[in-house]
Amino acid sequence: MAENMKNINWYPGHMEKARRQMQENLKVMDLIIEVRDARIPLASENPFLAEMAAGKPRIIILSKTDLADPEQTARWEEALRTEQREVLSLDLRQGKDVRKKIIAASRQLTAAKYEKMKARGIRNPRAMRAMACGIPNSGKSTLINRVFGRASLKTEDHPGVTRSLSWIHADPALDILDTPGVLWPRFDDQHAAALLGITGAINDQLLDFKDLSCVLITTMQKYYPGLLEKAYEYQDLEDPYDVLRAAAACRRILKENNEADLDRTASAMIHEFRRGKLGRITLEHEEDVEDLSE
Ligand SMILES: Nc1nc2c(ncn2[C@@H]2O[C@H](COP(=O)(O)OP(=O)(O)OP(=O)(O)O)[C@@H](O)[C@H]2O)c(=O)[nH]1
Numbered sequence: 001m002a003e004n005m006k007n008i009n010w011y012p013g014h015m016e017k018a019r020r021q022m023q024e025n026l027k028v029m030d031l032i033i034e035v036r037d038a039r040i041p042l043a044s045e046n047p048f049l050a051e052m053a054a055g056k057p058r059i060i061i062l063s064k065t066d067l068a069d070p071e072q073t074a075r076w077e078e079a080l081r082t083e084q085r086e087v088l089s090l091d092l093r094q095g096k097d098v099r100k101k102i103i104a105a106s107r108q109l110t111a112a113k114y115e116k117m118k119a120r121g122i123r124n125p126r127a128m129r130a131m132a133c134g135i136p137n138s139g140k141s142t143l144i145n146r147v148f149g150r151a152s153l154k155t156e157d158h159p160g161v162t163r164s165l166s167w168i169h170a171d172p173a174l175d176i177l178d179t180p181g182v183l184w185p186r187f188d189d190q191h192a193a194a195l196l197g198i199t200g201a202i203n204d205q206l207l208d209f210k211d212l213s214c215v216l217i218t219t220m221q222k223y224y225p226g227l228l229e230k231a232y233e234y235q236d237l238e239d240p241y242d243v244l245r246a247a248a249a250c251r252r253i254l255k256e257n258n259e260a261d262l263d264r265t266a267s268a269m270i271h272e273f274r275r276g277k278l279g280r281i282t283l284e285h286e287e288d289v290e291d292l293s294e
């Protein structure tokens with residue numbers, strides 16, 4: 001990570017407020033549904049959620065699998081799964097089987113609690129309560145709409161869409177609380193922050209796209225050699241700025257004086273990545289991570 005990169009931070013007041021309200025609601029939750037982005041399964045883990053969810057059954061959703069590398073998604077799914085923690089990788093846009101899988105996993109993880117209620121003589125135990133949480137723009141509201149079977153919550157392709165907590169009676173057996181995407185007050189790991197920026201979890205207005213494109217280029221050179229060469233029709237370039245210049249030439253993104261417009265090229269590259277135009281790409285590879293224990 002280059003030293004002169006602009007520092008990334010995004011923790012507006014609504015996130016702090018949401019974090020407090022989530023904490024307050026925690027005691028009534030039977031289950032946590034944490035939605036991460038399959039392209040960055042670790043950088044999209046919110047450390048405060050891990051702490052908050054401790055002791056509660058948890059489903060980790062790896063969303064946006066249509067944009068991620070399928071082989072890596074399969075590896076991550078295995079690596080993150082534990083006894084108390086189911087992992088489901090889902091393309092929430094397609095919605096195929098989303099409802100069925102979420103309901104089945106919720107049932108399984110709350111079975112002991114449900115049986116306990118029955119044993120106490122409650123004939124029709126209440127619906128289980130789940131809190132959907134995670135970083136901004138990861139697909140929490142889309143997921144709940146899928147389980148509910150109706151587009152009742154607002155979803156848009158930018159972070160910070162959901163601003164308040166709201167309960168959805170998604171299924172007779174499952175209530176889900178939608179929450180605003182939250183980040184944390186300070187990113188100790190600026191590389192992870194850049195990955196969050198690239199994938200769209202951070203307000204674009206705070207980002208330097210040239211910085212982000214350099215991180216994207218070096219990561220793709222490491223994991224997907226040849227892909228950028230193919231997309232931007234160049235050969236034998238290593239330096240990220242040379243790659244940016246090649247991309248500018250290929251896409252004809254030029255200033256009035258015919259020089260490459262690197263700012264606009266960087267932004268175009270990030271948006272091509274986000275739309276999946278550069279391929280199905282995972283920016284964190286499972287085999288490179290040594291310790292996944294929490
Ligand atoms: N390609 C793809 N897009 C998805 C997927 N899931 C969600 N999206 C899109 O991602 C964007 C964000 O989805 P939301 O459901 O609003 O995300 P959120 O987590 O509720 O976001 P905040 O409320 O801002 O925290 C929308 O444009 C969705 O259509 C997926 O699996 N694949």
Ligand SMILES: [Mg+2]
Nearest residue numbers: 140141161162
């Ligand atoms: Mg939302």
